Every structure is written in C-alpha cells, then in structure tokens.
Amino acid sequence: MDEVKCEVVGYLWYNSRVHDRMMKKKLGEYNLKLLAKTRRNMKEKEQMNLNRMIPKAGAAIVTVTVFLFAVFEIINFSTGSFFVCLILPIGFIMMTAGLHNECESDRKVAANIGMVFAAVYCVLIMFVYFTQLTTVKNEQLNEQAAKLLDFSRFGLIANYDLLGYGIMALSTFFTGLSMKAGNKTDKWLKALMMIHGVFFFSCTFMPMTGMFLKMSSGGDGLGGRLALVAWCVYFLPIGVLAYRYFGAQHRKS
Secondary structure (H helix, E strand, O other): OHHHHHHHHHHHHHHHHHHHHHHHHHHHHHHHHHHHHHHHHHHHHHHHOHHHHHHHHHHHHHHHHHHHHHHHHHOOOHHHHHHHHHHHHHHHHHHHHHHHHHOOHHHHHHHHHHHHHHHHHHHHHHHHHHHHHHHHHHOOOOHHHHHHHOHHHOOHHHHHHHHHHHHHHHHHHHHHHHOOOOOHHHHHHHHHHHHHHHHHHHHHHHHHHOHHHHHHHOOOOHHHHHHHHHHHHHHHHHHHHHHHHHHHHHHHO
C-alpha cells in the first residue's frame, strides 16, 4: 500500500513539474510576443507621430524659406523672393499648429488666438505673392492696375503685405505666450516669438504715414531690402529653435 502511495505521489509530483515547465514556457513565449508587440507599437508611434512630424517639417520650411528670402533680397531677385514668400505661410501654419497642439489647457486661449492670426496672415500673404507671380508677371497692366497690384509700386498690394506681416507678429506673440518653456532653448524660442510681436506696430501703422511710399520713390529700394534682410536675421532663429523644439519633444515621446 505504501508503495502505491509513493508511486501516486511521485506521479503527481512529476506531472506538476511538467505542468510548471509548460506554463513557464507558454508564459515566456507570451511575454516575448508582448514585448515584440510593444516595441513594434513604439516604433510605429515614433515613425507616425504626425503631431510632431508635421510641425517639425513646418519649422524646416520656415527656416529654409526665410534664409532664401534673405539671399534673394541681397541679390535683388524679386521672383525668387515672391516664390519663397508664397511657401513661407504654409510652413508657418504647420509650425504654429504644432505649438498650439503642445500647449497646456490653461493656455489654450492664447494658442487659439495665435492660430487664428496665423490663418489670417496666410491668406493675406498668399494672395499678395500669388498675384505677383501670376497677374503682375504674366499680364500687361495699365497704369492704374499696376499702381494697385505691382508690389514694386508700393501701393495697395504692398500695404496688404505689411498688414499680413503685422498679423503674423500678433500670431507669434500669442503663440509664444501659450508656451511653457522647459529649458534654455525653449525660453529663447518663447522670448523671440513674443518680442517679434512688436513688428505689428511698425507693419500696421507706419504704412498709414506714407513712409514706405516715400522710400520707394527715391533710389533703388536698397534701404527697404536691407530692412527685410534684418527681419530675416531676426526670424531665422525662430525657425531653427522651433525645429529643435519639435525634435526634442519627439525624442521624449
């Protein structure tokens, strides 16, 4: 009887060990599959996080177009300047939308205002430079139409351009206001964007004095081109810092 009991106990013990080994094997396989799935999901998330990829691309567009605009102004290549100014608002909208998405809930009002002003800027500027690259370039305009539409005449269309960049200044101010800077680089980005808001006053109110029209009537417009290059020197770091900002946020995620 004792031998039977020993055999039964031995059998049960053996089966339990076999069962444990099988369960550990299955659990190990499950953990490996789960780990592989998690890594795959993280990789896909890293590759497909459009909320950061798109604004990062937008910041790159802003950086490149502002740099090219400065170069074209220096060499006095107006067609090139008009073309990059047509592309710049697209990158600016993408970049601003990314900063809007990153801001915290207690700063959404400022971010929303910045986003709306960015859209207004985009409409005005694309209207101005699409007109230069199509109607002004390809059609024979009479004197009155040229006075209104030709950018080089500093009439209505140039005033719309200045208004657009004044609105852009408001957009950067409110977007910068919505940011919570976590490090020194972000603080620089925030500060540059908010200080850029000062351009709203010069772009909006100085045309009312006729100053730009007087500047255009004397000389080859070199002073105006140098002023635009100076603006590019100021705004270029905003594009660079925004690109780094979205790159850093991407790595954190």
